[in-house]
Amino acid sequence: MNNIAPITEGLDPTGPTPLRAMTGLTAPETLVFQAIHAAIVEQRLLPGTRLTEEELAAIYATSRMRIRRVLLALAHEGVIALPPGRGAQVACPTAEEARAVFEARRLIEAGLIASRTIALDEGVVHRLRTCRAAETAAARAHDRGAMIGQSGAFHIELARGLGNPVMADIIANLVARSSLIIALFQRDGAVCCRADDHDRLIETLSGPRPAAAAAMMRAHLASIEAGLEMATKPAPGGDLRTILGGRRGVEPVRDA
Incomplete structure (x- = not known):
């Protein structure tokens, strides 16, 4: 796949990120997990943003099966939601x-x-x-x-x-x-x-x-x-490739 946005610079699949959800993920899957997780923590991916398997697989030049495993791990951490029949989205806490x-x-x-x-x-x-x-x-x-x-x-x-x-x-x-x-x-x-x-x-x-x-x-x-006002505000969306590819600088994750 040509011209994939580079996105995994500085990420280390054996790094110290203390998240149980990464247990069992392969090294390429861990890199994708870390990249999406960092984008959520840094508020580049906002609550309610849709995370489609097909688009993420294209961004990371990997399979939808790998992306599915990553999304399940992120859901285990409570940072994305997987409502039945609606696809994955960044979680919207009440x-x-x-x-x-x-x-x-x-x-x-x-x-x-x-x-x-x-x-x-x-x-x-x-x-x-x-x-x-x-x-x-x-x-x-x-x-x-x-x-x-x-x-x-x-x-x-x-x-x-x-x-x-x-x-x-x-x-x-x-x-x-x-x-x-x-x-x-x-x-x-x-x-x-x-x-x-x-x-x-x-x-x-x-x-x-x-x-x-x-x-x-x-x-x-x-x-x-x-400093919080407990009234949900609409969360603007964004282009996933721009959000996930705009801050890193090496080759995309490839299937082993």
Whole structure:
């Protein structure tokens, strides 16, 4: 297939993305999963966007069977919906689901921080500062998608750094679902994630003050939720090839 938009630069099928849904996918399928998942997290694929097997198979130069397996894995993560007889689409969380996701995040993320007994080690702090630097660079470039992606990466990296891979996996799923919620419900002018909150979290977590850091995380997540207006807005569609092919730069995924 000629002139396929390049889309998988920088993706690693053996990379550390902590998502259980990728278990059992082949390396080519994992690359497609990561590309679509990243587009959802970065709000390039908005809630309600249709994901047709035929079009995705053409974009990724792969088979519809592979695409079907990827869509099932994404549905398992709750970021796409597969309504019977209507085809796949990016999920549209309800207001009730939105409240439940943020309640879960406050309980899990703050609880994980509160359970630690020592300060984060220097390697973890360095990785968190790297996330913050990337988030700042994206903000300066006015790249909202990358900024949202890096903000979510901060929360996932923190969970990894606290030494609980099971919780990191759960938080990765909640971060992705939060991005959909923010895309649907964020109040005009609201800030989805205050970057300076991340700076304060790093400083507090660098010392032996888990209770203060846990309270800070709860307040941080509560402020994000406070910026939501729980009335579903229409989600504009978009051309899948442009959305999925516009930010990467190597050959498409090919069937092995």
